[in-house]
Amino acid sequence: MPPMKDSSNSTPRTDEELQEVTVGELKPHNASITLLEYDPRWPKLFDREAKRIRSVLGNKALQVEHVGSTSVPGLCAKPIIDILLVVTDSADETTYVPDLEKVGYTLRIREPDWFEHRVFKGPDTDINLHVFSKGTSEIDRMLRFRDWLRANNSDRDNYARVKRKLAQHEWRQVQHYADAKSSIVQEIMKRANAT
Template sequence: MPTSHEITSFSDAPAPPGETPWVAGYETREGDIEIAEPDPSWPASYERVAEIVRSALGARVLQLEHVGSTSVPGLPAKPIIDVDLIVADPADEAGWLPPLRDVGFIHTVREPWWQEHRCLKLPDPQANLHVWGPSAAEPWKHRIFRDHLRRDEADRLLYAAVKRASAADANSRGETVMQYNARKQAVIREIYTRAFSAAGLPV
């Protein structure tokens, strides 16, 4: 388990020199960023993704969580299900990656320098599967943020507003999803501060 300091800290360090997070030429695509109104079917879509992952990996699934905006009732979101998967060792790709590829996942991101993070995409239902190890702090952040937004209406409304404004600005400038995320960062970290404090973590 990560320390409290690791959970509440953020890193903006870029990829190491000469490294790229993109797998096999996969890279961010420009295009309109869709922010959909809250959809009550998103939890069911997560359950479909979870069943696909569990059927493929069996006991290798140490933990699976629906995270991101589609996991928060009443919150607008990009209509893509975000899922955190904990495996024993993300670096041991031979142990967990082939079964996921066999059921339709596409490996898009490999970031061993950032908590051994990997990301895969599933076309149907549309999902991002984030793969982490047991000591990674990021999944803890995601769950704390999710649970805070489920409880706190004011921060949920604040986040909804910044998502819509950031998407509109990014779309008008033809920006990527990463640039859209950067537009939200200050407000996200402001909300994280309140979420950490509510959870009893030092901030």
């Protein structure tokens, strides 16, 4: 699931806007999106990464969760494991970035204007490690969306249909594909939040 910006902070869309939050070079995708059927190995890949993250960060890793489409049995997904890492203060990079970099994680996204969100890529598994500060509302939203899709086959299947349709398009940036899913995510979140 893409992190979703609130209405007061629009999602970057231009290459220039995306480059502003990208650490290193922003490389265009210029292709459709590859979605795979659910793979039961995905939770095992998450477990391996979670163990590595916890071993290097210790009690600085307040919470490590498998999120995104690979965390929902039966849901098609890009074969990239999304991981949520909660730390005390994600803006205080000195407390966790060097430790993660020591074991091969690479900081790729820094969004100071959106919950101080950080994203790392993994050393040997294709992951997006999303880092947020304790108490950030996006944490609850990501977990609620995951849990709702795990429990609600109708919304899971509807989300999969939309993803498959959108994935067929050519996207200059993968983020544009994620942005295009915002409407269906918001629709599903309304139902999830109503319970």
